Amino acid sequence: MRSLHAALRRLLHAVLLGLVGAGIVHIIVLLLVPDFSERDAWSRLSMASDLYRMNRLDAEAGGAPVVKSVDPLFYATACRFDLEEGMVRIKAPGDVPFWSVSVYDRSGHNIYSFNDHTATGGKLDAVVLTPAQMIDVRKDLPEDLQGAIFVEAPIDEGIFVIRSFVPDESWKPIVSRFLDQSSCELQDF
Amino acid sequence: MLKNAFLMLISLAIAIGGGGASVWYALRIQDGVGAIRIGQWTAFPDIGTPAADPYSKARVAREGVLALGRAEGLSFVAENDAAGDQLKRECAYRIEGGFPTARFWTLYAADRSLGVVETGKSRLAALQSYEVLRQPDNSVIISVGHHPMPGNWLLTDGSGKMYFVLTFYDTPIASSTGLSDVSLPRIVRAGCDA
Numbered sequence: 001m002r003s004l005h006a007a008l009r010r011l012l013h014a015v016l017l018g019l020v021g022a023g024i025v026h027i028i029v030l031l032l033v034p035d036f037s038e039r040d041a042w043s044r045l046s047m048a049s050d051l052y053r054m055n056r057l058d059a060e061a062g063g064a065p066v067v068k069s070v071d072p073l074f075y076a077t078a079c080r081f082d083l084e085e086g087m088v089r090i091k092a093p094g095d096v097p098f099w100s101v102s103v104y105d106r107s108g109h110n111i112y113s114f115n116d117h118t119a120t121g122g123k124l125d126a127v128v129l130t131p132a133q134m135i136d137v138r139k140d141l142p143e144d145l146q147g148a149i150f151v152e153a154p155i156d157e158g159i160f161v162i163r164s165f166v167p168d169e170s171w172k173p174i175v176s177r178f179l180d181q182s183s184c185e186l187q188d189f
Numbered sequence: 190m191l192k193n194a195f196l197m198l199i200s201l202a203i204a205i206g207g208g209g210a211s212v213w214y215a216l217r218i219q220d221g222v223g224a225i226r227i228g229q230w231t232a233f234p235d236i237g238t239p240a241a242d243p244y245s246k247a248r249v250a251r252e253g254v255l256a257l258g259r260a261e262g263l264s265f266v267a268e269n270d271a272a273g274d275q276l277k278r279e280c281a282y283r284i285e286g287g288f289p290t291a292r293f294w295t296l297y298a299a300d301r302s303l304g305v306v307e308t309g310k311s312r313l314a315a316l317q318s319y320e321v322l323r324q325p326d327n328s329v330i331i332s333v334g335h336h337p338m339p340g341n342w343l344l345t346d347g348s349g350k351m352y353f354v355l356t357f358y359d360t361p362i363a364s365s366t367g368l369s370d371v372s373l374p375r376i377v378r379a380g381c382d383a
Contacts, residue, residue: 007192010192010196011196011199013196014196014197014199014200015199015200015203017200017204018199018200018201018202018203018204018207019203019204019207020204021200021201021203021204021205021207021208022203022204022205022206022207022208022211023208024204024208025204025205025207025208025209026207026208026209026211026212028208029208029209029212030212030215030243030244030247031243033212033216033246033247033250033251034246034247034249034250037247037250037251039250039251039252039253040249040250040251040253041253041254041255043253044253057255067253067254067255070264070303070304070354070356071295071297071315071354071356072295072297072305072313072314072315073295073297073313073315073317074295078255098292098293098358098359100257100258100260100261100262100358100359102255102257102258102261104237104255105239107246107249107250108237108249108250108253108254108255108256109237109238109239109241109246109249110237110238110255110256110257110258110259111239112258113257113258113259113260113261114260115260115261115358115359117359118260159255161255163257163261165293165317165358167317167319167320168320
């Protein structure tokens with residue numbers, strides 16, 4: 001009888017210990033998921049295309065979308081960049097009802113966003129650079145960068161997404177062209 | 190000796206199994222930390238930002254989401270109608286009321302993965318604010334269902350669980366101070382196809 005009691009106590013002890021351990025494992029796993037996920041936006045995009053390549057996120061371009069772009073009334077395109085290789089410039093010609101741009105870091109956090117009301121004359125022309133590169137650029141601002149929006153981001157690898165509103169059927173080709181003609185390239189300086 | 194090893198094994202099994210399973214479960218449920226509820230609508234204003242809680246961060250990494258930024262917009266998701274019942278694709282609903290300030294908004298019916306409901310027709314299961322008819326007091330009444338309806342009609346199809354996703358673009362409510370006194374439209378069930 002007494003030995004049964006002792007055995008039960010030890011079992012209870014083991015279970016409690018297990019529960020405390022479960023709490024610790026829960027926290028560790030939760031914090032490790034972002035670092036080890038192979039399903040995050042960066043990994044999905046890198047399977048689809050190279051750095052500095054625009055990649056449509058909506059199904060319109062054919063095939064399943066690489067990264068789920070949520071709103072069905074929007075088209076979107078994304079490109080990956082690495083600021084260690086230099087600053088990157090994003091441009092898109094043409095007029096659309098609404099566009100917005102987001103800069104994400106490697107793990108998919110939204111670092112900075114702006115929309116067409118922010119830009120000069122509604123033209124999409126932006127440069128993403130690190131604070132150190134910004135200091136260099138400030139010293140002598142090139143002529144053709146005068147109108148650009150400068151996004152200072154303390155990151156190296158990142159993702160750039162352009163979203164554009166498609167109010168109805170008739171806008172589809174225009175918005176599609178706007179996104180297909182957008183460029184994402186390393187800017188020499 | 191053997192008994193000790195057995196007890197240790199139990200502890201480890203509970204720790205690893207329970208820890209892993211609880212993370213998996215926490216990331217699966219729609220509701221979560223950092224949610225803001227207004228009526229039936231839920232938003233996660235912090236999701237996808239560096240300020241997000243660890244659960245949102247893990248969810249973003251697992252699902253490959255690229256969340257809307259503050260200057261872009263804010264999404265609300267509704268899972269239940271005003272009576273507290275789950276939204277169903279086979280039912281008809283009325284979404285009525287005023288909408289907060291924004292340059293424009295979009296509304297669509299979504300399936301479980303929050304992708305737009307497939308209608309099998311050229312008409313999308315989505316509406317946007319430039320195309321809706323308004324009441325004299327600027328409020329909007331939207332009829333949702335399989336069958337065409339006068340006024341604003343949001344087409345749905347199929348059966349099963351449904352969500353409504355309402356996104357405001359270029360809106361002051363995306364900054365957290367604006368969220369306190371926002372009112373969103375009500376979702377009322379109008380009837381179901383048997």
